[in-house]
Amino acid sequence: MAGKPRLHYFNARGRMESIRWLLAAAGVEFEEKLIQTPEDLEKLKNDGSLMFQQVPMVEIDGMKMVQSRAILNYIAAKYNLYGKDIKERALIDMYIEGVADLIEMIMYLPMTPRDEKDAKITQIKDRTINRYLPAFEKVLKSHGQDYLVGNKLSRADIHLVELLYYVEEVDPSLLANFPLLKVLPPFLYLCFSSLETSFVLISDTHITLSCVAKSHESTGWVCREEDREENALELDFLLLSSWLTGCLFPASCWCRWRRLRP
Structure with missing residues (x-):
């Protein structure tokens, strides 16, 4: 193996x-x-x-x-996240190139000279609300699905949601006029195929949980409280309803992925 x-x-x-x-x-x-x-x-x-x-x-x-x-x-x-045929793959490639363009602008913002930073932020905001987010909102609306391509999760969806969190870090209000993008994360099903996947859950009550594992005894998910690990992933619960691998998380929703480091 x-x-x-x-x-x-x-x-x-x-x-x-x-x-x-x-x-x-x-x-x-x-x-x-x-x-x-x-x-x-x-x-x-x-x-x-x-x-x-x-x-x-x-x-x-x-x-x-x-x-x-x-x-x-x-x-x-x-891992079958790249479309079912060459046409779907072409669409996925096109969308993720657009995602990458904006992510790179945001990624390099901390390295911008101080006297140029305000202008750079203004440019990023302008590109976000006038070029990139309208394009992805239009794709979701015209496609009529919860996914950018086809009727299943692809890497385009994953990278788009990653982008939305970068955008939120710049200014959460940038998503205000994009209703389909705002509700996209709750419909993104992160399917963990491994028996046990270690990460950290941060709930709205700030309880730290680690290690969400697929149980042998049921179709549900079981959580065990453990200490936070240095390299774990942080998950901020949003108070919405969402399905995760076919099971509803009680009182919670899709979880936001963020590193515990910068």
Whole structure:
């Protein structure tokens, strides 16, 4: 049996975050080998693990994959998140390229010189409400489904919801005039195929739970209270009703994925 995918990246979201989201949505447990010092990065370069001398790098199925788009394409295809035919795949590619354009603008905002930051934020807000979100709202409306492509979850949906949380971090009011996008997360079913997937649940009462596992004895989900782990994922409960793998979470809804680190 192949081992868990191993992710090599810095202690940050960056270009690895979309990979984390995609693996999590596919129900795949993974390990992270954080690059914490220049020496850690040099070691990867010197042992030939980084084809182009850069990360992210993911060890999966006997390969050491680099280039984030190639990694995402492989994971999406492997776990049936890439459409049923070439036409659906083309639409998915088109949508995620649009998502990536706006995410990159937001990602690089912290690196903007202080005297240019206000102008950059204004540009991001303008592009968000006048270019990108109207396009995705229109797709959802014309398609008439809870998904961007076809009638099932694809990587386009996963990356779009990731984008919505980036947008929310800039200014939550940017979503105000996009009703379909605002309700998209509750309809995104994150199906965890593994028997036990470890992460952290943060409820509205701030109770920390870890390890939501699919029970052998029932079709429901069981939660066990544990200490928060450094590399776990944070899930902020929204007070809505939502189905998760066919089971309704009591008094809660779809869970928001965020890293416990910047």
